[in-house]
Amino acid sequence: MQLKIARCSCLVFFFLLQASHIASGVVYNITTSEPLFPNQTLVSSGQIFELGFFTPNGSENQYVGLWYKNLRPSKIVWVANRDVPLVYTDRSARLTIGRNGNLKLVDGQQNIVWSTNVSGQSNYTSAVLLDSGNFVLQDTAYSVIWGSFEDPTDTLLPGMKMGLNVRTGAKRYLISWRSDSDPSSGSFSTGMTSETPPQPFTWNGATPHWRGGQWDKSKFIGIEDMDQTYLSGYFVQQDIQQGTTYFWIDTYNSSFFAYVFISPGGLKLVYWDDGAKAWLTDWTVPNNTCEIYGTCGPFGVCNSSNSPICKCINGFVPKSNEEWNRGNWTGGCVRETELNCHQNTSTSASTNVKNDTIWQMSQMKLPDSGDYLLGVGDQECVSWCQSNCSCLAYSYVSTIGCMVWTKGLIDLQEFSTGGEDLFVRVAYVETGSSDSSHKAVSISLSTIAGIMFFAVLIFGLYKWRARKRGNLSKIPRRLDSVNTPENLGELVQGNAWKEKLKNDDSLDLTLFSFDSILLATNKFSMTSKLGQGGFGSVYKGKLNDGKEVAVKRLSSSSAQGVEEFKNEIVLISKLQHRNLVKLMGYCIEGEEKILVYEYLSNKSLDTFLFDSRKKAELDWGKRFQIIQGIARGLLYLHRDSCLRVIHRDLKVSNILLDEKMNPKISDFGLARMFEGTQVLVNTHKIVGTLGYMSPEYAMGGMFSEKSDVYGFGVLLLEIVSGKKNTALYDQGQYLNLLSFAWHLWSTGRALDLLDETIAVSSPLEVTRCIRMALLCVQDHAMDRPNMSDVVLMLSGESDLPQPRQPTFTFQTEMPNGGIPPQQESIWSVNNVTGTTIEGR
Structure with missing residues (x-):
């Protein structure tokens, strides 16, 4: 017993000695009599920041720097002597306060390496490190005389200001390190x-x-x-x-x-x-390349989604075709036709000369070097530019005001979403008209020749179609169905609806004829077929202009009726977001209901995720990119669009992928739009896909934005794991993917859920996604985050609470009596081509 006590006493003495040694290396202020040496650090009162001597990896130099104290890996956020380093072996260097009250860093030879150089100070000063990260020099009244926030290096901390003073010439700019080992x-x-x-x-x-x-x-x-x-x-x-x-x-x-x-x-x-x-x-x-300043040169527009990424503004041509074709666009573009207001006076005085016109460009990053017109309103902005020949372009932004450009338009970029309207002055002839009688005659002759050519072409096409009419009639065409009393009402309704949509100016869509769809899809041939779902088949098509499209042909027995079809047309035509599929047009002829979408080369997410050979192509980086894109798309639907939309059928097969694996949410037939603050809706017609439905919707017909959040959570788990939710796991011990994911999470083995075909490139990111998914699939809608919170969580801007264990009421087959018998339920089961309808 005495031996044990002696050993304990020795251990206590050892740890006290170690604690004393550590404490001796920490100081909380610097004074004239208490300098900071290389074996010490200055710590803020809240233990958030730390300042001391450091040596970068691979360097033989020594610096005084500042970093977050307890966050690893550490990041140096400020360096005092970045351009005048100390020698690594100099252990006699110190940071102290001189006789004039200034902070100074001196080496072992008493040479001043760095100083604050604040004039008119006394030796009654001290230096402390604040919890904000500001290293300050203060007087006896604790007034700040100098602070590191006034002299930033490469990092801007919260509360630190970056900018300039044009009167004094003082600049607070962030300047990068020369390399990782050289500050x-x-x-x-x-x-x-x-x-x-x-x-x-x-x-x-x-x-x-x-x-x-x-x-x-x-x-x-x-x-x-x-x-x-x-x-x-x-x-x-x-x-x-x-x-x-x-x-x-x-x-x-x-x-x-x-x-x-x-x-x-x-x-x-x-x-x-x-x-x-x-x-x-x-x-x-x-x-991306478009964000690099002036990639496309003056009067050039950059769009990273296009190939090539640069094009000239309407009315302009490349300054050098040779350089342009080689992919060097920095020379930009030049005006193809001189502006009328720039021509000589005699020419301008001609009564036949037309005024210059204005070309509108939308969703633009406005160019550099604009002039701001203070106090000029919207209409005044237009008038000012039109009446000033020096004005090359203008834009009116409600939160800024009127901006005009009198120099070459540089650093123009076309955004996929957002952006502003830019109005550019162009010559009148560039809009398709002419000013001289000679050109007018030429255009008239060419127009007559063109009309004759197209007349012959149309006549030939008419004769060709007449010969082919017999063949086309062999295609199953519901337009040719017998108009019995049972279907006559639907035919009349369809024709009336067709005219109503056609006359709706708010729909910027093309109305395709059924014949054009037949030609585009090679008569709906099997070789053109991309897939099939509960509402019909999807085919790849090619329009007359060569553009590839995806054609969705609803089957006659489809559960998506006239209202759902109309809903999808009206709704998706009003939604514009890079993570939503783009609807190009539609076709309504008799019973035919067809939607024409943009064609996405990588088809749907499930073709990769659930294919043992292709899933490896989706590494974690691509999967996380897809997750973020889906979240942004849903946030747009719920909060940021002109409408408030609940999708109601979010699943992997409704996530399409473009050539860069960017996700686009599709299939809005079941979506609902709302206005105001309506948050919860009851329906007697439950539609959607088993496994993705929230409990309150499947069991009680109640749906809201949180219903989509639930579906997103299921989708997120499937993307992480590469497995379907509607399956048994761990030899049938767990009813579905949700229960299996919770088991792994609660036992500290969350990373075991990750698809085994991909490497763990970012385990913390994966764990965060699993945790967020479990938050999204909680039983009670009020416990789930909204999509604003989800986006913040994905970006790491928000802390994640602990999820609650779901009850996992959904199995691979819906139990009998799971839905009240008075309700009509439509279940679209993933990977099943039919639709199961349980009657009343």
């Missing part, structure tokens, strides 16, 4: 411009590298994804009289850690994910 000033820098409205820029040396667009009092309109979801916490303050322009971020949450920093790879926003215990990147710019 000295690199070639990339980021700051704000002093123009109105101000813009954020990144420069490579003196050359613009990236531009964020004009500030509209809430966001930078040149950043496509900077919408209301991510706005809170971004601020710009401009004082024209003082000559200052500053940008900063505020997280409003002292426990949420984030920073913006500039590297040779671009500007990044990074945040700490407390659940994953890791630093995650929220966004990086530039992230």
